[in-house]
Amino acid sequence: MRQSKLISRKHKEKPAEAQLISHIYLLRGGYMRPVANGIYSLLTPAKRIQQKIEAIIREEMNKIDGQEVQMPVVLPAELWQESGRWDSVQSELLRFKDRSRHDMLLAMTHEEGVVALARTEVTSYKDYPFMLYQIQTKFRDEARSRGGLIRVREFTMKDAYSFHTSMADLDQYYDRCAQAYHKIFSRCGVPEVVSIQSDNGMMGGKIAHEYQLLCHDGEDKVVVCPTCQTYANSEVASCSFPAEPEPLLPLEKIETPNVKTIEELEAFTKLPATKMAKMVFYTTTAGETIAVLVRGDVEVNECKLQKLLRSEISFATDDEVVKTGAVPGFACAIGLTCRVFVDYSVANGYNMLCGANQEGWHMRNFNALRDISQAEVVDIATVKEGDICPKCGKSLELSRGIEVGNIFKLGDKYTRVMHMTYTDEKGQEQTPIMGCYGIGVGRLLASVIEARHDDYGPIWPLSIAPWQVQINAMGLEKPGIRETAEKIYAGLEAAGIETLFDDRGLSAGVQFAEADLMGIPLRLIVAPRALEQGMVEYKIRGTDEKGLVPVEQVQTFVEKWLAEEMKKYI
RNA sequence: CGGAAUGUAGCGCAGUCUGGUAGCGCACUUGUCUGGGGGGCAAGUGGUCGCGGGUUCAAAUCCCGCCAUUCCGACCA
Numbered sequence: 032m033r034q035s036k037l038i039s040r041k042h043k044e045k046p047a048e049a050q051l052i053s054h055i056y057l058l059r060g061g062y063m064r065p066v067a068n069g070i071y072s073l074l075t076p077a078k079r080i081q082q083k084i085e086a087i088i089r090e091e092m093n094k095i096d097g098q099e100v101q102m103p104v105v106l107p108a109e110l111w112q113e114s115g116r117w118d119s120v121q122s123e124l125l126r127f128k129d130r131s132r133h134d135m136l137l138a139m140t141h142e143e144g145v146v147a148l149a150r151t152e153v154t155s156y157k158d159y160p161f162m163l164y165q166i167q168t169k170f171r172d173e174a175r176s177r178g179g180l181i182r183v184r185e186f187t188m189k190d191a192y193s194f195h196t197s198m199a200d201l202d203q204y205y206d207r208c209a210q211a212y213h214k215i216f217s218r219c220g221v222p223e224v225v226s227i228q229s230d231n232g233m234m235g236g237k238i239a240h241e242y243q244l245l246c247h248d249g250e251d252k253v254v255v256c257p258t259c260q261t262y263a264n265s266e267v268a269s270c271s272f273p274a275e276p277e278p279l280l281p282l283e284k285i286e287t288p289n290v291k292t293i294e295e296l297e298a299f300t301k302l303p304a305t306k307m308a309k310m311v312f313y314t315t316t317a318g319e320t321i322a323v324l325v326r327g328d329v330e331v332n333e334c335k336l337q338k339l340l341r342s343e344i345s346f347a348t349d350d351e352v353v354k355t356g357a358v359p360g361f362a363c364a365i366g367l368t369c370r371v372f373v374d375y376s377v378a379n380g381y382n383m384l385c386g387a388n389q390e391g392w393h394m395r396n397f398n399a400l401r402d403i404s405q406a407e408v409v410d411i412a413t414v415k416e417g418d419i420c421p422k423c424g425k426s427l428e429l430s431r432g433i434e435v436g437n438i439f440k441l442g443d444k445y446t447r448v449m450h451m452t453y454t455d456e457k458g459q460e461q462t463p464i465m466g467c468y469g470i471g472v473g474r475l476l477a478s479v480i481e482a483r484h485d486d487y488g489p490i491w492p493l494s495i496a497p498w499q500v501q502i503n504a505m506g507l508e509k510p511g512i513r514e515t516a517e518k519i520y521a522g523l524e525a526a527g528i529e530t531l532f533d534d535r536g537l538s539a540g541v542q543f544a545e546a547d548l549m550g551i552p553l554r555l556i557v558a559p560r561a562l563e564q565g566m567v568e569y570k571i572r573g574t575d576e577k578g579l580v581p582v583e584q585v586q587t588f589v590e591k592w593l594a595e596e597m598k599k600y601i
Numbered sequence: 602c603g604g605a606a607u608g609u610a611g612c613g614c615a616g617u618c619u620g621g622u623a624g625c626g627c628a629c630u631u632g633u634c635u636g637g638g639g640g641g642c643a644a645g646u647g648g649u650c651g652c653g654g655g656u657u658c659a660a661a662u663c664c665c666g667c668c669a670u671u672c673c674g675a676c677c678a
Binding site for chain 2: 040041042043044045046047048049050058059065067068120121123139140142169171173174175177182188190239437439467469487503505506507508509536537538539540541542543544545547556558559560568
């Protein structure tokens, strides 16, 4: 492609609205243009990258027996009413009516769509297992899109759905898919993407993993164990709370005038927060007030708690707290009329300090399991930096990540309610179980920039670069320059090598700056000084590697270099 | 949905406090000199100042309402 014909305006200055590096370079490099909040048009360079990512995904999905299909973006409400998500998903689902006042939706995911398709196509156990996938536009009316392509409302997604006759078969396929995912990210030039244990949100099912690119500007919090190399989303991460055993001492009231918070208690009693039990009260959407007991230095993980209660929660008001029999500020779990959840951080502790349910008083030597009859011991702690890994006992670290893909074991959540069945060997009707597997294509594209860039622009891995080679000609009107550049360009194009030829005759500075924004791996520079010796200069983007190649050997050099470089991404 | 900020040419911004006929840099067009990291000179093009209403002889500027965008938070397969 000739750059003189490329519609892709470059900008010197950082656009005011962009903060993330990928967002900045995508706009500055003329990869995309904003159309509305969280909605973008992609220009040719980004579209080419996206197509390459899609091709890699397609290959790997096909290798694990995936069958590519295409379902509609617009679905009738009935399908989502069948699954129950028409009501359970809120404003994130964009709904509208067609001309005959029929309720419709823009699909944000396709469990319903694929079950509707598969249940009429597949009725015998002989067809199992199978996997259907598509690469297609999704729309999610996000409350807050941000970060360019990292979090958008309209985006391209690969979504895959597998169907099985047994859990064991799903387990096996799930692992196969996990392997394919690692291959995809590795081939796209981000092998460091890690698989982590995750929350399953509105998807249902039990087991779920996210594929996270760990990076400073990620929006998800990830708990990392550097020792045993395990990762978990902070929404579900656990840690252990070992404590030295102590003889259980009798409860003892102590006077603590006006001492309410953990900090005040630490100052007053000279005890560390790890020896205190903290009570927090929440109210569910059904109006039930519950008490939660965590160690003084631990924060309640509300995500875990909501999952446990199967309800959204909010902090209880003082009135609601009083109704349970507790005294705000001096609450004690003993003798409350509500459910009491005790986190392991407290359950594993000995002789802790807690409230006395009396204004101005606390109690020593509280032992949750001994002292509370209705205690429900659960894991509801938020992991923080330095907490203990439950697997290996070493310190955990906190990191940030971008979720570029995810996989779920859905079980029969959708197949059951949507009455998908097959006939087994014995002629019995059975309900299949499902797995689903997503990759955000645009988000992956942006994530590669987050992981592969320098101060001048993206450094595209050859496997997904918009073009493989860039030709820059210095002083186009100087003797031999245009002819040589044109000849090299024609040769590369004829060999099927994707080449971006800067034929605009601009100054070196402009050409190099814009070439850096395009991030093409191999750059050929045709310039007078080298050409006098019959040489063309080459430069590898993102490295210091450069050198001279005789003009007549350029074609061979490029072909060899590309073949060698491409080995990194197979 | 809460909190904050912003909206003036394709991009980045000044002008608003103190009302008086729209500015700068980049980009773009033409010419010319340059030619290895966003180059110089000269001449140009492009804006109903987010939208609507009000105050005033006069509004980008003051007042009211709306809309949009961004940031922080809530939320999020």
